[in-house]
Amino acid sequence: GGTLGCASVTVHPRIVPLGSAVTASCTIQRELCRGLQQEKVRIRWMLDSKLVAGSQYQGPGGTEVSNLTLPRFNHTHARLWCCVEWNGTKQRLSMAEIRAGYPPAKPFNLSCALNLSDYGLTCQWEQGTDSHLPTSVVLKYMGSRGEAVTGCTPRGGHSHCTVPRQLLHLYRQMEIWVSATNALGTAESEHLCIDPMDVAKLDPPTLQSIQSIPFQTDCIALAWDAARGTEHMELQCELRYRAPEDPAWALVTGIGGRAGTAQHCGFLFGTQYRFQMRCRRNSASPLAHWSEWSPGRNYTTHEKAPTG
């Protein structure tokens, strides 16, 4: 680095792990420095605005050289100035920037969800500790010929991005991971092995109607519609209900298929219950996402007829 003219600074390495040593050398070619010819060349080093001592000696071909070692460099970003004393001033003749930080932390908690309106696969992750260095983060996946392909690049330091439908391959396993790279190294998150459809995020179902089943049963029948865009899917749904004074929701699992109707018994008579439902795609994958709970719907069961 530095100019090859009157003075040049070389630093090695330019980007260092925080706290490690940095060595620099400044070479002054007196004959190329106008106004410096007669003067005795006294080289001074400044780290940002702090004076630091180097060791000066005569180099080859009448050059003056000063070497400097910074044993434990703990700035994340600093400027090393090579100056000479001249007319009572410190003349800044050359400069090199030094950066320090850490190799990128391993991204973790990678999770993805397929948006069914545009079939984009949005993945998010945790970045881990800041490396203090410019770090490029990219979401990658294994292409059909086994090569790593870039799915998407998060914008401006975000830790999520969306792989567009065009790059996805539906109904087939894909290997996907986050890769972070800076001057000091690369780190990869766990590799997720998913079929994008397995992580489809469904909109909630809609509870259409709830009725008590006549002739004094404690059962109700409810009808629901699955979210648009899921007509072709096998769904697995859950119902929860609760009377105002109930401490917790009661849960009915395993409501399946496309039927859109379900029956359940064990309700108190003449009691107002609040019902909600949610669904997910019926798949073996543990990563499958439940939809949000549907908007709640109240229903008061019929009174029990006076007996005898």
Added chain:
Amino acid sequence: GGTLGCASVTVHPRIVPLGSAVTASCTIQRELCRGLQQEKVRIRWMLDSKLVAGSQYQGPGGTEVSNLTLPRFNHTHARLWCCVEWNGTKQRLSMAEIRAGYPPAKPFNLSCALNLSDYGLTCQWEQGTDSHLPTSVVLKYMGSRGEAVTGCTPRGGHSHCTVPRQLLHLYRQMEIWVSATNALGTAESEHLCIDPMDVAKLDPPTLQSIQSIPFQTDCIALAWDAARGTEHMELQCELRYRAPEDPAWALVTGIGGRAGTAQHCGFLFGTQYRFQMRCRRNSASPLAHWSEWSPGRNYTTHEKAPTG
């Protein structure tokens, strides 16, 4: 027209003024219609999905022809189907689309403003009544050799667009207008004759300081900065002020020049006033735009000293 094969429909004209007459004719060349040879050809017309009666006769060369007149065509867009009865069904053999509407309305309320950050000239206008026909709208201006040049084309039905700096000629009068064209005609807005600089839209000035002028006067002195990017302009500014209980703003006009300071008297003592200022480029053109009012600034005038 339709196909030259088995059946063809001709309509005249294809685009008509709303409510006017449309005549159509359908010609069936029996020998080219596979499956129709033996049948008695009964031609039926359908306007979109409504049956309409035509008059059928034998045309030259063994063809069957049906003519149709729609006296007052009042659909803006319709499909005219030529069908034949066949095996108990109406076979659609040919189709022609008819559109109806009005010549474009004359665009009005054309106004333009020059944006001083990118020197783009943004013009907006009112489109007038919908012509119901595909209409191309273009902002035009008179080029240096007197020919009409396209300044910009509004996107997707908007009624504004921006002439980029490269096409503009600053500090020179230009003639600019909107031209709307569809199949039934062309309409032009009023022609504006402006120097783009005359319609510069300035950012508001900033009120820097307001002080009572000492020694018991009812005057105040205020200092303000004109917006960035107007340093080379002669400005004309206005000040308005108001005490909380005042019904309306008081207006001080004719604050001019570059001075950036002004004085005004007639204020009550010990009263909190709210001040705002706006400026425009000092030009003869009545079209010059005032900037928005600057952010308001409160100031309480000093108390009147007890006399005697």
Added chain:
Amino acid sequence: LSGDQDFQLFLQRNLEFTRKIRGDVAALQRVVCDTLQLCKEEELVLVRQDLNIAQAPLEQCHKRTFQAETCFSQIRAGLRIYHGSLATIQALLPGHTRMVETLQLDMANLSSNIQQQMEDLGLATVTYPTENQDPLPTFSSNFHHQVGGFFILANFQRFLETAYRALRHLTSLCPT
């Protein structure tokens, strides 16, 4: 062949995928009906004879002596033909380009899912060039172009129904 767990997963997934594609084709047919007023096949029997509309053969998936390898190959060949024909639809429905492109993406994915499964099963497969060079059909009039589009979708819907039955038939050949 069909007792294998992976093959079962392949079948379940791609049965759903085929249902999805059939749904998307039906949606396009509704658009053609709504915007072009072409809704009923029986009204277009005569004009159809003036047009030569691609119809992909699928008899290997019908036959009593059902043969997965040849049936799969015919499904893939058909998907390719209809993938190309959809360009005709795209030109007809400029406002629905994304809908057609998404359908084409799904068709390409389904075809390569089948190809990969055939390779996993050790069956011979064809690899098609990515770009489809088949020339697009030309139509003598805008009306014929619209009717051509209508029949491409109708034929493709029937093709998908047969393919779906073939895949379902495979699931029934083995205990799930």
